[in-house]
Structure formats: structure tokens, C-alpha cells
Amino acid sequence: MGKQRYKLAMAGLAASLAVSMLVGCSSNSGTSGAGDVLHITMMNQYSSPEPPRADNPFVKKIEEYTNTKLDITWIPGSAYNDKVNVSIASNDLPQVLMVQDPKSSSIINAQRSGMFWEVGPYLKDYPNLSKYNANPLVLNNISVDGKVYGLYRARALARQGIAFRQDWLDNLGLKQPQTIDELYNVIKAFTLDDPDKNGMKDTFGLVEAEDSNSGMGAAGLSGFRTIASFFGAPNQWEVRDGQAVPEFMTEENMEALKFYKRLYDEKLLNQDFAATKAGKQGEQFYQGKAGMMFTTLDFIITGGNEMKKANPDAKVDIVSRIKGPKGERVFATTGYFGVFLFPKATVKTEAELKQLLAFFDKIVDDEMIFNWTWGIEGVHHTKDSTGEPTISDQTAYSNEVSPLKQLPTYDGALMIWKGKGEADNKFRTMMKDNEAIAVTNPAEPLISQTAVEKGTELNKIITDARVKFITGAIDEAGYNKEIERWRTQGGEQIIRDYTELLAKQGN
Incomplete structure (x- = not known):
């Protein structure tokens, strides 16, 4: 990991700083050959008091697990939409662009213009994306003219x-x-x-x-x-x-x-x-x-x-x-909070798109869903003699794992975990049960x-x-x-x- 550096969140907003992991959000970063480390550039928002640090152990966990180097420009949520619009207007785009509202005027126009890959036809080819990112209702909600251009970040429909x-x-x-x-x-x-x-x-x-x-x-x-x-x-x-x-x-x-x-x-x-x-x-x-x-x-x-x-x-x-x-x-809510889009200017081939989709598929497999829920064993949680996990350092979990939940398209929010406790599983059960009476x-x-x-x-x-x-x-x-x-x-x-x-x- 290189040194964490700061970038302006948008032109004219000198007070809003964006923090990059590694070398920042550069369109010159490319995908790697088969078997090599995959370099991924991304722009995403953070709502935590501080952006994820470059030396965050959970970032390293993700990179090791997926054989990637993540170059993420983190933008404060308050400045995020403005930064997205500036990036689109200047065509200074990463390989992965998170947008909060795919139905805003600028994003709709960009999708209709062919700026982003249509990803809907590919979802069926990925075991986890097809499971956690293929709710017909939500796909319909994010679609533009019947086409799905992004991976949505799933949220409970009845929360x-x-x-x-x-x-x-x-x-x-x-x-x-x-x-x-x-x-x-x-x-x-x-x-x-x-x-x-x-x-x-x-x-x-x-x-x-x-x-x-x-x-x-x-x-x-x-x-x-x-x-x-x-x-x-x-x-x-x-x-x-x-x-x-x-x-x-x-x-x-x-x-x-x-x-x-x-x-x-x-x-x-x-x-x-x-x-x-x-x-x-x-x-x-x-x-x-x-x-x-x-x-x-x-x-x-x-x-x-x-x-x-x-x-x-x-x-x-x-x-x-x-x-x-x-x-x-x-x-019912929309069922999502933000979508990941893939600009054709920086993701130049179908092969590169598939590599990026494979990354998002892998970070929501069973092992990573567990990690998103509990963090790293010995750092954020411990296990008892029966293998039941317990959060051991809530502060570290809140500072290191929670802010990175801006990355996965699903984080296990509706899954029942015995070790989470009665109150935690109560709200998860209520959200799941309420889907039957949710008015869309x-x-x-x-x-x-x-x-x-x-x-x-x-x-x-x-x-x-x-x-x-x-x-x-x-x-x-x-x-x-x-x-x-x-x-x-x-x-x-x-x-x-x-x-x-x-x-x-x-x-």
C-alpha cells in the first residue's frame, strides 16, 4: 500500500478533500493479465467521520482475498454528487463509479448516451451477483429504458x-x-x-x-x-x-x-x-x-x-x-442505495468488465459475507470453543469494517447470526417479514x-x-x-x- 493522499473533492470546494488509497483515481490504471494482481480504480463516498485509511487491515484482507490492488478515491458524502457530475462532464472517470442516484438527470443522460456498459445480461453468469444483485423489483427500479447499467448496493425493502x-x-x-x-x-x-x-x-x-x-x-x-x-x-x-x-x-x-x-x-x-x-x-x-x-x-x-x-x-x-x-x-424503499457503473472510457473491453464483475462477485461470497458481518478474526472478532463469533473490538470494527461497507453490493444485512444477539436479529427478522406487506x-x-x-x-x-x-x-x-x-x-x-x-x- 502506498501513502494515503488527498485530492480535492471538486473544483471550487477547497474545504472538501477526497482521500485516495494508493495513487488516486486515474484512468490510466488498467487491468492485469490472467493470474496477476488486478488493479482497480474506483470513486466512492464515505459517510463515516474519516475516510477509510490506506493501512486499513480490512482493505488488505479484501485485496489478498481477491488478488487486487484497490485505488479508491473516497469523497465526502456531502460533496459526492457534485464530484460525480464534474467527473462525468470532464470524462475523468475511474473504472468503477458509484453513483447515489441513477435516476438523476445527468446520470440518465450519461447512461442513454452509451457512456457506461450495460451489465444486466452478465449477472446470470456470476453465482453471487445473480443471488444478491438480481431482485427483479430492484433491477426494474434502477433500469433506464429497460436496461440495467449498474450493480446496485442492496438495502432492505422494508426497513x-x-x-x-x-x-x-x-x-x-x-x-x-x-x-x-x-x-x-x-x-x-x-x-x-x-x-x-x-x-x-x-x-x-x-x-x-x-x-x-x-x-x-x-x-x-x-x-x-x-x-x-x-x-x-x-x-x-x-x-x-x-x-x-x-x-x-x-x-x-x-x-x-x-x-x-x-x-x-x-x-x-x-x-x-x-x-x-x-x-x-x-x-x-x-x-x-x-x-x-x-x-x-x-x-x-x-x-x-x-x-x-x-x-x-x-x-x-x-x-x-x-x-x-x-x-x-x-x-417499500427502492431496495438499493447507489449503484456501481462501469465507464467505457476506462473499461475498454468486455474482458476487463468481466474481471471487475468477478471482483464484485467474490466480495459477496459466503466467506466474505461472514467477514463483512464480523470483520477479521483476531482483529475484530474472536470465536468461542464452538466456533461462535463475537465482536471483540467494536471500535476497530466501526472504524475499519463499517466504512468499507460502501463496497459490497450485499453485506448480509438480512442474515440471522446467532452471535449478533437478540436485538440485532430482531430488526433483521422484522425487515424480512415486513417484505410481505411492503407497498411499492x-x-x-x-x-x-x-x-x-x-x-x-x-x-x-x-x-x-x-x-x-x-x-x-x-x-x-x-x-x-x-x-x-x-x-x-x-x-x-x-x-x-x-x-x-x-x-x-x-x-
Whole structure:
């Protein structure tokens, strides 16, 4: 391994540094001959406090196992999309380019122009990619004009739920909520009934935050789509009488809005929710100010550990199935977070493409799935006399293994591991079981040029209307006027686009 070096994340962003392993992301790096070490250049993002270090032992583990030299330029997540766009515009590309959103305008245009290899026909030739990277629903979601250009980084389809203070429930003698009414009653009790037993009215039931990147119809509240699904609303879009209908134009959506407005009016919800940045609601939860938040189900591990630091006696638990008018429903995610694309400018032959696909296939075989889960034996985990593994150095695992989970297309997220413990396997089981009741977005694989060009500004109309309705700045008639404004400024064309595309698919 060479020395770790830093590169600018993008032109003009001097504060954003990209860290390269080895010699950086150079298009001059090539594949090797058969039997020799394969050099791979890649650009990827990191969300950890620091990028993976050049001397990371898990990097060396991957390289030794796959007979490769990895030259990865790590870009901070906050600067990543800009860096991708700059790289595409300048044609300064690695052999492997991770993109967060394959449906962004620039990426769609690049795929349509023939800049990247179409990889869909090759997946069947790789035992692990064909198993972990070939879900028909997800492949459809990432496809462009029916073609699959990338390997998707699989994520659980049904991973959303509710985290709450189980010790507060115990203090109040309440059971975990199973219906919308019970959910409301718990939120109310967490606000009014002194759940922490300190003799003061210093708690509130639900903490919310803005979430401007969660897609059409979901932006503005991080948990709104979860609540809307409980009320029976569609997942962003539905097909009704042959026409595409956005979620925010349905009666079920309005019922969910009224539920939120009730929470706001009764001060059961943090009054500054619209100004609370996405991801920051956890801080109020950890501080013991709030008793409930909508989040991903793995929060029972990540959030539970943080809560223990702040309050060792606190107990965190999760639920996901809340019965509403249409029974138990959860919204389905896209099933992926980012895709790996292979530029033809740097991957010049089919043979080189196959070598890269073989690398991604090998890092999700059975042995590596175990390693992604537990790390390296003697460094991150130990085994008992029966061979059962246990994480032995959580700090090293968090610093060395977790950040590199940006690399595999599947990391064993739904696999049940005995040594992971009851809480860990609980959320994995819940995510797997909830796939049976997950409501998908029928418009996810569709491309409306109007949505690509105007989606961001149109989403803001709905975002603002939702917040104004909840806070009482507008009533239902005012909300409907904002929907009409959305329609006249481009939304009606999006409806027509999706209706036509869905008809072609036979929906």
C-alpha cells in the first residue's frame, strides 16, 4: 500500500478533500493479465467521520482475498454528487463509479448516451451477483429504458419503523402500540404523564425533522411516509382507474396530515419540527426529551448504543406493524442505495468488465459475507470453543469494517447470526417479514423528463404545503390550492407521463 493522499473533492470546494488509497483515481490504471494482481480504480463516498485509511487491515484482507490492488478515491458524502457530475462532464472517470442516484438527470443522460456498459445480461453468469444483485423489483427500479447499467448496493425493502423508549412504556404501564389509536395514546402519554418519573412536564411524545431528500410526496417530514402508509396511502404514486395518482392527492394522505396536525396542535410533537435538520431528531431522543421517533429498524442497535452512553438505564425497542384502515402496511424503499457503473472510457473491453464483475462477485461470497458481518478474526472478532463469533473490538470494527461497507453490493444485512444477539436479529427478522406487506411505488422505474427537470422545485411546493397545513398556516382548501399550483407548474405533465408509461407496462 502506498501513502494515503488527498485530492480535492471538486473544483471550487477547497474545504472538501477526497482521500485516495494508493495513487488516486486515474484512468490510466488498467487491468492485469490472467493470474496477476488486478488493479482497480474506483470513486466512492464515505459517510463515516474519516475516510477509510490506506493501512486499513480490512482493505488488505479484501485485496489478498481477491488478488487486487484497490485505488479508491473516497469523497465526502456531502460533496459526492457534485464530484460525480464534474467527473462525468470532464470524462475523468475511474473504472468503477458509484453513483447515489441513477435516476438523476445527468446520470440518465450519461447512461442513454452509451457512456457506461450495460451489465444486466452478465449477472446470470456470476453465482453471487445473480443471488444478491438480481431482485427483479430492484433491477426494474434502477433500469433506464429497460436496461440495467449498474450493480446496485442492496438495502432492505422494508426497513422503516418506530423506535421508542420501552422503559417509559413500562413506567406508565402501557403496552407497545399495535393500532393508530394506540400509537396516538402512547405519544400523548409520553408528553403528559411524566414517563421519566422526574416530577416535571419536560418530555414530548414524538420528535420529527425535515427530510427534503426523501422523494416526491415524502419530503418535509422524516416519518410522514411511514404514518401515511399506516393510513393506507400509496407509496408516492398509485394507479387508479388507469391513471397515475400522486400520494398527496389521496384521501388517505389527508388523514395522515390531519393526524400530524392533531399532534402539533396538542403539542405532542416538537413544535420546531420544520426547522429540525434531518438526522438531528435522534439527539432529542438520546437526551431523554422525546419518547418516540420514526427511523430505520436497525436503530435498535445504533440508537440503542448511543442511548446507553447518555442513559445506561434506558431501554429502546422498535415496532413496525401498525394496523390501520387497510390492515398492516409499510412502505417499500427502492431496495438499493447507489449503484456501481462501469465507464467505457476506462473499461475498454468486455474482458476487463468481466474481471471487475468477478471482483464484485467474490466480495459477496459466503466467506466474505461472514467477514463483512464480523470483520477479521483476531482483529475484530474472536470465536468461542464452538466456533461462535463475537465482536471483540467494536471500535476497530466501526472504524475499519463499517466504512468499507460502501463496497459490497450485499453485506448480509438480512442474515440471522446467532452471535449478533437478540436485538440485532430482531430488526433483521422484522425487515424480512415486513417484505410481505411492503407497498411499492409503481412509478419508481419510470422516467418522466418533466420530473427530472422540475421535480425538485415541484416537490418543494408539496413540502411547504404539508408543513403549512400541519402548523395551521393554511387549511384544507389552501392545501388543495397548492396542489393545483403543483399541477399547473408541471405536475399535470408528470401525471400524464407516468400514466402513459404505466399503460405501456400493462399497469
